[in-house]
Amino acid sequence: MVVPRVQAAIAHAFGEEFRDTDPVVRPSQFADIQINAAMALAKKVGLPPRDAAARIVEALELDGLCTGVEISGPGFINLTFDGTWIEELLNAQASRPQGGPETQAQRVVVDYSSPNVAKEMHVGHLRTTVVGDSLVRVLEALGHTVIRQNHIGDWGTPFGMLIEHWLEIGEDSPEAALLVEDPSAFYQAARAKFDGDPDFATRARLRVVSLQSAHEETLEVWQRLVDHSKLYFNAIYATLGVSLEDDHIAGESSYDPHLAQLCQELEERGLARISEGALCTFPAGFKGRDGEPLPLIIRKSDGGYGYATTDLATIRYRVHELHADRILYVVGAPQNVHLRMVIETAREAGWLPDTVEATHVQIGNVLGEDGKILKSRSGTPVKLMALLDEAVDRARAVVESSRPDLSQEERAVTARQVGIGAVKYADLAVGHDTEYVFDFDRMLALSGNTGPYVQYAAARIRSILRKAEEAAAASAELRGVAGEPTAEARIAVVEPAERALALHLLEYGATLRRVGDLLEPHRLCSYLFELSQLFTSFYDQCPVLKADESVRQSRLALCGLVLHRLSEGLDLLGIETPENM
Numbered sequence: 001m002v003v004p005r006v007q008a009a010i011a012h013a014f015g016e017e018f019r020d021t022d023p024v025v026r027p028s029q030f031a032d033i034q035i036n037a038a039m040a041l042a043k044k045v046g047l048p049p050r051d052a053a054a055r056i057v058e059a060l061e062l063d064g065l066c067t068g069v070e071i072s073g074p075g076f077i078n079l080t081f082d083g084t085w086i087e088e089l090l091n092a093q094a095s096r097p098q099g100g101p102e103t104q105a106q107r108v109v110v111d112y113s114s115p116n117v118a119k120e121m122h123v124g125h126l127r128t129t130v131v132g133d134s135l136v137r138v139l140e141a142l143g144h145t146v147i148r149q150n151h152i153g154d155w156g157t158p159f160g161m162l163i164e165h166w167l168e169i170g171e172d173s174p175e176a177a178l179l180v181e182d183p184s185a186f187y188q189a190a191r192a193k194f195d196g197d198p199d200f201a202t203r204a205r206l207r208v209v210s211l212q213s214a215h216e217e218t219l220e221v222w223q224r225l226v227d228h229s230k231l232y233f234n235a236i237y238a239t240l241g242v243s244l245e246d247d248h249i250a251g252e253s254s255y256d257p258h259l260a261q262l263c264q265e266l267e268e269r270g271l272a273r274i275s276e277g278a279l280c281t282f283p284a285g286f287k288g289r290d291g292e293p294l295p296l297i298i299r300k301s302d303g304g305y306g307y308a309t310t311d312l313a314t315i316r317y318r319v320h321e322l323h324a325d326r327i328l329y330v331v332g333a334p335q336n337v338h339l340r341m342v343i344e345t346a347r348e349a350g351w352l353p354d355t356v357e358a359t360h361v362q363i364g365n366v367l368g369e370d371g372k373i374l375k376s377r378s379g380t381p382v383k384l385m386a387l388l389d390e391a392v393d394r395a396r397a398v399v400e401s402s403r404p405d406l407s408q409e410e411r412a413v414t415a416r417q418v419g420i421g422a423v424k425y426a427d428l429a430v431g432h433d434t435e436y437v438f439d440f441d442r443m444l445a446l447s448g449n450t451g452p453y454v455q456y457a458a459a460r461i462r463s464i465l466r467k468a469e470e471a472a473a474a475s476a477e478l479r480g481v482a483g484e485p486t487a488e489a490r491i492a493v494v495e496p497a498e499r500a501l502a503l504h505l506l507e508y509g510a511t512l513r514r515v516g517d518l519l520e521p522h523r524l525c526s527y528l529f530e531l532s533q534l535f536t537s538f539y540d541q542c543p544v545l546k547a548d549e550s551v552r553q554s555r556l557a558l559c560g561l562v563l564h565r566l567s568e569g570l571d572l573l574g575i576e577t578p579e580n581m
């Protein structure tokens, strides 16, 4: 809430070009916050840091918001807020506890998850799914219209052999069920036939031709195979609690009818030319190791279209049919050059106007303890479902021993929420473009920046509020009156721990907006982690249930607001808040 004011002051003092400067607002030992921007700005504006700080203070419009403004040390600006002002804002939040919608609502198309038919989803897909789902939730909470697009890999030459295999084994066979239970095994079986049986290979090749020429019967079989595979995706999505549905699927196949025309257009307009038999574009700014322009192949020498061609088609569709203002590709980092070349080609072709932003949200690899891409012991891709099951099993072991008082059912629910939450949180808590090591012990730890830590803080507040309610009901019964719920009390901000908690609560809206602008869910994780820590110190230092009635009401209301923020924040990460933990 002070950040925009400080930015305005900086722009006023040094010129508009400095408006986007990070004001470097940090907690302070001596005041509520300190602004450290003056030090970095000093050189740029040619002033000693303390003078730069003075200029910022002069321009700062605080209209009664602060009781103390002070320049200290080399040029820190220390601000102490007026207590009444903090209380006003906080209570306004408490009565309308939404993050606050974005003023400039956009249509945002988000391409995420995007697994491949008849292949195991790997941990990379897990992460594009989890990060993408968090981004769509945050963008929706900010008031944007979000259009989810699941760009599944459902087209291409392997489908010849997959369809032939599928027809041979029969749809109701146990081998066909592998498509849902162990897609890699299904794929391998088809592959083995293709490699070992020349007749099968011939049939598979003919099948590709028939598929590409949209032969009705073949298309029908292909559709049944894809539908079967969706059962597998949907089982994973349901386990993860991800908001993707069948309606969001717009796979590679859906663009096939437009590819020939698309290539022709690029060729006619001189943007694509034949190079070594293939039709290629050479988008500006991309050079190979030899310094020569890098080609983006849009039609192979055998006449087939590839991944780049369909991705060009996604841009046209998303701009012209879906009317996107912003397009996000939540896709693995190794595909960065591919996507940037596609985006640049689309810009050159005029399919992607400058007013529409297209961004590759790069997803870093998930590594095993050996520092290499996570694989199972035998070196095969890790089965995602088994990984999720193990997370829940491990969480269950903890809950069984820590909460014997809960029913079997309650423990199972908590175990699922904590196990899945831990995996998702680990995916989200580090920058989306950085790699991280998949480590069950670390992600399930009850301390540190983990899902369980934040969930625990929330569950603890739930239990405090339950106790307060029980006590209120008991005393109402004693007095012989109906246990009417009391109106939410006003929150008084008195103790330092209350003040620190209050100030952090006031940063919620700004944090969400930054997550939406920068596309960085890890900022929301850090925010919630800090909120949990601040709550813990508040609860250590300020008695709640045992406080005098008016103080108790105020503190209970504060607890209520923290719980609201924690569970809303977790929900935006796609993580559930346990009732008990």
Ligand code: ARG
Pocket: 111, 113, 114, 115, 116, 151, 152, 153, 311, 314, 329, 331
């Ligand atoms: N199916 C691709 C893969 O598994 C990801 C697709 C991402 N989206 C896109 N529009 N290229 O790597």
